[in-house]
Amino acid sequence: MKVEDIIGLFRGDEPRVSSETRHVWAVFWANFKIFLSYRTWVIMETISTIASVAMYSFMGLQVDAKRVTLAGYGEVDWISFALVGVATANYLWMCISRLSHSLQHEIREGTLEPIITSQISMRSYIIGQSIRGFLVSGYFMLGF
Amino acid sequence: MEYAVETFDLTKIFESKEDGAKRIVRAVDHVNIRVKRGEFFGLLGPNGAGKTTLIKMLCTIILPTEGTAKVNGYDIIKEPVKVRSCIGWFHGETGGRSLYWRLNAEDNLRFYAYLQNVPKDVAERRIKALLEFFELTKDKKKLVKDYSTGMKVRVMLARALLHNPPILFMDEPTIGLDTISAVETRRLLKALNAELGKTIIFRSHNMFEVEQLCERIAIMREGRVIADAPPSVLREMLRDVHAVEVEIKGDNNLSEITRALSILPIVKRIVETKNDSLTITMRIQVDDEYEAIPVIASKFHSLGVKVSAIRRSEPTLEDIFVKLTREEAA
Numbered sequence: 163m164k165v166e167d168i169i170g171l172f173r174g175d176e177p178r179v180s181s182e183t184r185h186v187w188a189v190f191w192a193n194f195k196i197f198l199s200y201r202t203w204v205i206m207e208t209i210s211t212i213a214s215v216a217m218y219s220f221m222g223l224q225v226d227a228k229r230v231t232l233a234g235y236g237e238v239d240w241i242s243f244a245l246v247g248v249a250t251a252n253y254l255w256m257c258i259s260r261l262s263h264s265l266q267h268e269i270r271e272g273t274l275e276p277i278i279t280s281q282i283s284m285r286s287y288i289i290g291q292s293i294r295g296f297l298v299s300g301y302f303m304l305g306f
Numbered sequence: 307m308e309y310a311v312e313t314f315d316l317t318k319i320f321e322s323k324e325d326g327a328k329r330i331v332r333a334v335d336h337v338n339i340r341v342k343r344g345e346f347f348g349l350l351g352p353n354g355a356g357k358t359t360l361i362k363m364l365c366t367i368i369l370p371t372e373g374t375a376k377v378n379g380y381d382i383i384k385e386p387v388k389v390r391s392c393i394g395w396f397h398g399e400t401g402g403r404s405l406y407w408r409l410n411a412e413d414n415l416r417f418y419a420y421l422q423n424v425p426k427d428v429a430e431r432r433i434k435a436l437l438e439f440f441e442l443t444k445d446k447k448k449l450v451k452d453y454s455t456g457m458k459v460r461v462m463l464a465r466a467l468l469h470n471p472p473i474l475f476m477d478e479p480t481i482g483l484d485t486i487s488a489v490e491t492r493r494l495l496k497a498l499n500a501e502l503g504k505t506i507i508f509r510s511h512n513m514f515e516v517e518q519l520c521e522r523i524a525i526m527r528e529g530r531v532i533a534d535a536p537p538s539v540l541r542e543m544l545r546d547v548h549a550v551e552v553e554i555k556g557d558n559n560l561s562e563i564t565r566a567l568s569i570l571p572i573v574k575r576i577v578e579t580k581n582d583s584l585t586i587t588m589r590i591q592v593d594d595e596y597e598a599i600p601v602i603a604s605k606f607h608s609l610g611v612k613v614s615a616i617r618r619s620e621p622t623l624e625d626i627f628v629k630l631t632r633e634e635a636a
Contacts, residue, residue: 164439176470187420188420278366279393281391283387
């Protein structure tokens with residue numbers, strides 16, 4: 163490929179069409195691919211998911227409805243309710259911390275600057291990053 | 307006339323704390339430059355002169371403290387999205403850090419093509435061509451982390467061109483490139499400017515390439531523009547600077563030669579010495595080159611040094627740069 167061929171390629175500008183869906187997809191796709199490229203990271207996430215599911219299942223077995231009634235909580239399964247609350251909070255916290263971690267990583271590595279100079283809005287970028295975070299944390303929620 | 311880039315007292319002040327005391331650094335200090343559409347504009351200056359900060363403000367990466375600028379007619383503060391639609395930014399000093407190292411070259415480019423709203427078929431065509439031009443086709447499936455610095459720089463260059471922007475900010479585009487790639491990159495930039503009318507704001511420490519490519523050069527020092535003119539006009543400023551270039555061969559004691567030359571009344575200073583193992587080239591600033599040539603030749607003869615060439619030397623951009631930055635400092 164010669165300089166002349168590159169010039170020929172760029173002669174006559176092709177119209178560009180802005181699409182938020184495409185931006186969100188690009189951020190999600192790139193970050194998910196990066197996530198999958200770290201084998202240790204994927205393994206650790208899987209172990210953490212399995213361990214969390216096992217832990218909550220074990221706790222759930224310990225506190226059946228009979229024990230709750232005996233503990234004086236009547237018919238209301240408060241502990242199970244609390245467990246679901248803790249698990250949901252944990253899920254949301256993981257998603258937010260993943261987003262914050264990704265942003266810090268992008269700033270530290272210098273990958274955020276070229277993104278800023280592109281056409282993507284911060285909103286699309288954050289949505290794309292969040293989808294990746296929610297999807298990974300989704301393992302945990304589904305397991306629970 | 308509408309300019310490609312026009313700044314209005316553009317200023318950036320960084321504040322930091324040192325030993326509890328507030329320190330203010332004026333990285334860019336009331337800069338007013340105008341770059342015409344289709345111009346190849348050079349930005350020179352010593353380290354810390356504010357060149358990169360200026361470029362980052364024009365690329366809407368950082369906000370100015372005072373003043374503003376227009377890029378392609380759009381205000382960098384009020385219309386950053388429109389500014390971003392017409393610029394390509396390359397920052398060579400990162401040495402490839404601004405790429406996703408866990409993606410391959412093709413995926414990196416595809417990602418940015420999506421962000422720059424390039425239609426899929428056009429993006430694929432351009433990615434293929436640019437990878438081929440930058441000799442990355444063979445390694446396009448390798449993760450960027452396994453690339454050499456030069457390869458990463460080439461991916462970054464491809465990324466800056468991918469969306470075909472009318473204005474290119476090229477901050478050290480040949481840094482880390484081998485000689486052949488650097489020559490090809492310079493040829494490409496020159497052609498993009500000459501044939502497609504792209505405006506290029508070019509920053510480099512390599513005076514030779516700045517002189518070779520740029521139609522106009524701004525020299526910055528401590529955040530301010532201290533000169534803004536075509537290279538020929540800048541060279542005119544050095545009419546009073548005379549220099550002689552001497553080439554010597556063989557195994558010589560360079561420090562002894564330098565000492566012997568320095569005490570000659572006609573020698574002002576030794577500007578630079580290039581030693582490429584076979585030949586030593588010395589640039590010597592003198593009062594009058596025609597009077598100096600026989601005096602210097604006879605000195606070398608008395609030292610027993612074999613001179614292969616001695617000639618009058620034209621002032622270079624480096625001389626201008628040194629003269630201006632020293633004058634300002636004084």
